[in-house]
Amino acid sequence: MFSNLIGNQRVKDSLLQLLRSERVPNSLLFAGPEGVGKKQFAIELARSFVCQTGKLACGTCTACKRVGLFNTPTSEKGDDYDLVFFGEHSDVGIVIPYKRNLRVGAIRALEIQSNYRPFEARARVFIIDDADKMNDAASNALLKTLEEPSSTTYLILITSRPDSLLSTIRSRCQMIRFAPVAETELEDLLVKRRKFNPKDAKLAARIANGQVATALTIDLDKFRSQRVTQLSVIEKAFINVDRAALLRSAEQMNDAKNKDLFEENLAILETLIRDMWMMKNASLPEAIRNFDIAEELERVSPEIDPRQLGAALNEIESLRQSLAVNINRKSATDALFMKIAA
């Protein structure tokens, strides 16, 4: 059990201990950063309740194999999300948010499902993904379910923002805290599973920043080319102070070809600025994400005032907050670039 999952050994140990002593709480809250594998751990825990061999998930019996994928919709209709989604196993389900909301309809559907006896397994397991996306109505509906748990139903709430949950919900769940995955573990994964050479593995692991999901999907060629573009933004903003060129970059960042990569590109720009800021503050080399181009960053950074870099990081953070409330992205990018170009 857990042998295919990278990192978070402490979580593995405590879940195994709970399973072996048959004291797994009926309500669990998996909290920790995005991309560290919380959902994969939840699925593995679910397997341990359906496995045909005994207490722990063997991973190879037909029941274990049937757990993992869920038939979740891709539709644009909110009502389509007012359901518990199952995969091939009728005792393991998931509710997911529609856009930024985990709908009350979905939680009510979960309440009904959670009262059923297991169809074939020892227990039923339901995963509540992005649990922090519940509004008050959904939270209150869930509280009702948490207050009267069926002994054969397990609920696993997943969140990267546990503080956004109602305290009454938090207090009814046992919290399991996930940590970022160590860089060396990610490097190992990249060399073994993706056949990266050691140098690329080191860069990809550093960029992934503790996230298994990112390490497993990162495309380094694409990353490097996006980074060249963002480096040119830095030159235009801090060295040449070329506002017309910056507005063209803002336009390009939001055009049809790049609009889906917007947040990724913004994150790359942010790490470049942060790296330069850290270098000026004599940080340890391990703290520099783009260590492979450190010389290039060192070459441009003497011309930039560190206060300007700090201010730019703040501007990027506030842009990100306003994006969460749906502002016009193109004009926000224009404004950002004009502000950081002093």
Ligand SMILES: [Zn+2]
């Ligand atoms: Zn099994």
